[in-house]
Amino acid sequence: MTLDQRDTQRMALLKLKQKAQVTIPADLRRQFNLEEGDYLEAEATENGILLKPVSVVERPQTWQEKRAAMGPVQDLNPESDLTPREKEEQIAEWVKKARRDHAARRP
Structure with missing residues (x-):
């Protein structure tokens, strides 16, 4: 050095x-x-x-923003057995996984 x-x-x-x-x-x-x-x-x-x-995000505000963003989204898979709540939870898990993967790639 x-x-x-x-x-x-x-x-x-x-x-x-x-x-x-x-x-x-x-x-x-x-x-x-x-x-x-x-x-x-x-x-x-x-x-x-x-x-x-x-970054710290307040959960209630985040859920409101996610619901607002998902409002116009249409499910193209009508055969799904998941309830709307279960679908939201599944999406939340995908987002969490993407964040963990992103954090793991940071130096």
Whole structure:
């Protein structure tokens, strides 16, 4: 690793404050597009604590949006034995699987 690479990858020193609060330096907040109220996931690693930005979605709002989006969708398989609720749950499982697969591909 060259000196220039070490300089761009330098670590920020954070101080644990009252009520276990830390302030993330402005350059890192800009780099990761973090704003007040955003969520970070904390993970214990071999080398310490890893903070990762995450998106949190409120479930009731998400279900309303999914139902609205599915309103104009027509089932082209009339022989299905599934109830509309079961179909929604099946779609939700497909979405969850797609999200897990996407997350597994992230570096």
